[in-house]
Amino acid sequence: MYKRARLKDTVEVPPEHLADVSPGLVKRLLQDKLEGQMDEDIGSVVSVTEVHDIGDGAVLPNRPGVYYEAEFDAVTFDPQMQEVVDGEVVEVVNFGAFVGIGPVDGLLHVSQISDEYLAYDEENQQLASRDSNRVLSVGDAVRARIVTKSIDERNPRDSKIGLTAKQPGLGKHGWLETERQRREAQAGD
16 A cells, blocks of 8 residues: 655765755655665655655764754555555466566465466466466456565565455456456346
């Protein structure tokens, strides 16, 4: 889930920029430091949007910069357990599909995509059903639910998000649309 949060953090201003310690400079330094970082409590910092307050600077021994505590607004992405998310398939492998959800990827394991057996087609980078001719490929839009979450703050790309698409209303968008049209046709009969 995307959120706007008011945060505080300390930023180091290099000596060459000490003459212009402005909200714009502090915002750029915070963006460089925090954007893309993952935190267990707030999730991933997507963007620092506005700096509200810059505290007094502090000098630390044997460090060239001056450290300022800043209060700022940021947009964060914090995937919640059981949250329904829309994403795009970014990679298909023999054990499932990786789905881009915000700044992280979640794994939609082959056992969590469909009740049908899905065969891996390495040449075309897709998972395909022989029974219904359904295919899941890179670039497909998917709706899934978050069922597991393990955040790695040191290496955000190593965070693990597990997804499922087996419940009604979840799955590839094209499959959902086909199912909706089928239900409407049955209701009209």
